Amino acid sequence: MxxxxxxxxxxxxxxxxxxxxxxxxxxxxxxxxxxxxxxxxxxxxxxxxxxxxxxxxxxxxxxxxxxxxxxxxxxxxxxxxxxxxxxxxxxxxxxxxxxxxxxxxxxxxxxxxxxxxxxxxxxxxxxxxxxxxxxxxxxxxxxxxxxxxxxxxxxxxxxxxxxxxxxxxxxxxxxxxxxxxxxxxxxxxxxxxxxxxxxxxxxxxxxxxxxxxxxxxxxxxxxxxxxxxxxxxxxxxxxPGKMPPPREPAEKPEKPKVLPVVKTDPTVVEGRLADVIDRLRTQVGSGIRTAGVEPMPHQVSILHRAIDRWPRGHLYADEVGLGKTIEVGLTVREAVVRGLAARVLLLVPAAVIGQWQEELAEKLALWVPSWDGPTVGWRWPDYTTTDPSDGDPWIASHPVTLISSHLARMRRNREQLLASGPWDIVAVDEAHHARRRGGKPDGEPNLLLSLLHDMFARESWRTLLLATATPM
The missing domain is CATH 3.30.870.10 (Endonuclease Chain A)
Structure with a gap:
């Protein structure tokens, strides 16, 4: 050519x-x-x-x-x-x-x-x-x-x-x-x-x-x-694969902080924890208060709208830089903390899985594994791996599962995925990749859109969250 x-x-x-x-x-x-x-x-x-x-x-x-x-x-x-x-x-x-x-x-x-x-x-x-x-x-x-x-x-x-x-x-x-x-x-x-x-x-x-x-x-x-x-x-x-820039020569390492150890009566701690858990499950915003990030006002507003209308699905379509990963992650965290969701599937392009995993861990206090194939198994945010017991990521018992949408949409994996439902939440990043060929309303759906159609027909989710920065 x-x-x-x-x-x-x-x-x-x-x-x-x-x-x-x-x-x-x-x-x-x-x-x-x-x-x-x-x-x-x-x-x-x-x-x-x-x-x-x-x-x-x-x-x-x-x-x-x-x-x-x-x-x-x-x-x-x-x-x-x-x-x-x-x-x-x-x-x-x-x-x-x-x-x-x-x-x-x-x-x-x-x-x-x-x-x-x-x-x-x-x-x-x-x-x-x-x-x-x-x-x-x-x-x-x-x-x-x-x-x-x-x-x-x-x-x-x-x-x-x-x-x-x-x-x-x-x-x-x-x-x-x-x-x-x-x-x-x-x-x-x-x-x-x-x-x-x-x-x-x-x-x-x-x-x-x-x-x-x-x-x-x-x-x-x-x-x-x-x-x-x-x-x-x-x-x-x-x-690590994310390739952070090297430390500047003039930058001095931070001195380690020494924190005092406070001994507390175990029964008092258990009582306080039980009280905290009860409050988390009943109060709106529990996910925010227990996350590792201070969200921006528009992200808080979006979270409240999603939870108030639960389990209605939502499309997160902010412009680049406004934090769609944080918005979707906060929604997932709020739902998990409050008991609205016990099983979550995140379908993310292979190229951004590392970014999602890092954001979920550092900013949302969600320790989520990603599926790296049957040879490696589950890869965790600290780069450790866990061998899968059965080699099937679709039936994993993790509360939140991160899997490449490229892997999910392959024909050879479709039936396993469809049989694994229902999920309380299915979230799809870069959702504009699910489209009809030629951009025509009657065009043939591509593999990702076809997968979502099949999942909808099988009632594979209670709530669907879509994220995109590209006009649909």
Whole structure:
């Protein structure tokens, strides 16, 4: 397919994307699925970048696409471990990724669900090469990341369609979920056919800089090292998959606080707890008072409206940044604390499961496991895992269950999910993904909308909560 049918700026690729742009839908995915090579220099990279790009990779990979990454030295330890372990992919999936078999409509969902295994397979097959950017010491050798407060922080990229057409971009975003979806980012774009002078001034410079990085010269006293060598020589440092930025050198660690120990009569404590529990179950706002966040006024108003009309369903459609995760989480917490719900299913896109889990734990005092497949089982907010007793997430006994909507909508899982109801609450994030094909009222429902139709017919929920920041 390539970029042969693309025209000048805005047809359809713009020369600049700002804070209001859909970076994923309008830029990244359309280019990735048409490209044959993707070169990227990024301060931070995690396998969540694969999850967020899954629908584009579903065409890029079977078409023979290859990736070269030059990244900063702060990496997710589980990503590195996956790369060093032989990928355990079934033959049918390997055939699809290799372009040797018919494509499963669920291929994009499979890529998102098995992001680390896909990454490992790509590296093993020589279709994804990764180098790490590090400072060069006076002896010409790389300085380990733990010994250097400075950081490789470039954000450059080039899409190559294999037919002589290139698209280069540079800006603020990393090759992570947050970089493409979560953060407020911006970048400039130029295509090789938009004019020789323009391309020479911007695009060719990006191509040349990434190529020099790939050859080992990152400029200004910096160098690049192959990832296996960097891991072997303990040059990288590890962080959770969310990739928090490194601590500033001048920032001093907080001193531990010493709290006095007060001994109390156990019978007094039990009586007070019983009184508190009784009040929690009978007073509106109990969920707020026991959460770890002070909600904004509009979030309190939305919570009261949802509980006053219980079990009526609601659509949470605030603009980006107004806290839909908090609104849905507060509603769930209030319902659980007050005994209105004992079994809750949260269906969330694979790329944002980590964000949901963190928000629920830190701000809403809800310790919720996420299902990470039968190999890993349940993954908890502190990154520990629990092996499933039966390998079936749909019949779990956890009060609140967090599962990828990509996994739920797969045809192979549908009957198990439908048989697992009823749930007191089913909440669906990014609900605009449930739509009819072509945007037509009589269009065929896609997999997610079809699943919700079937769940409605089976009376799979008492209350349905939908969240979206995209106009429906």
């Amino acid at each position: 390539g970029f042969a049918d693309f025209g000048g700026p805005g047809q359809p690729i713009a020369g600049f994307y700002g804070a209001d742009a859909d970076l994923l839908g309008d830029f990244y995915l359309p280019l990735l699925e048409r490209a044959r090579r993707y070169d990227r220099a990024s301060g931070y990279f995690t396998s969540w970048g694969i999850a967020v790009a899954a629908q584009g990779l579903a065409r890029f990979l079977p078409g023979g696409g290859a990736v070269r990454l030059v990244v900063g030295a702060q990496l997710d330890s589980e990503d590195v471990a996956a790369i060093e372990t032989p990928a355990d992919l079934d033959e049918a999936l390997v055939d699809q990724l290799s372009g040797n078999g018919s494509l499963d409509p669920d291929l994009g969902d499979l890529i998102a669900q098995r992001r680390r295994e896909i990454l490992a397979w790509l590296v093993a097959e020589g279709r994804c090469h990764i180098k790490v950017g590090l400072r060069r010491g006076s002896d010409g050798k790389p300085i380990p990341a733990l010994d250097d407060p400075n950081y490789f922080h470039h954000k450059l990229g080039v899409f190559d369609d294999g037919g002589g057409r290139l698209i280069a971009f540079s800006g603020s975003g990393n090759e992570t979920w947050s970089g493409w979806v979560g953060n407020s980012e911006s970048f400039s774009v130029v295509a090789s056919w938009w004019g020789d002078a323009w391309w020479a001034a911007q695009g060719a410079e990006v191509v040349d800089q990434i190529e020099r990085m790939w050859q080992g010269d990152a400029g200004g006293g910096w160098m690049t090292v192959d990832l296996p060598e960097a891991v072997r020589d303990k040059l990288v440092k590890y962080a």
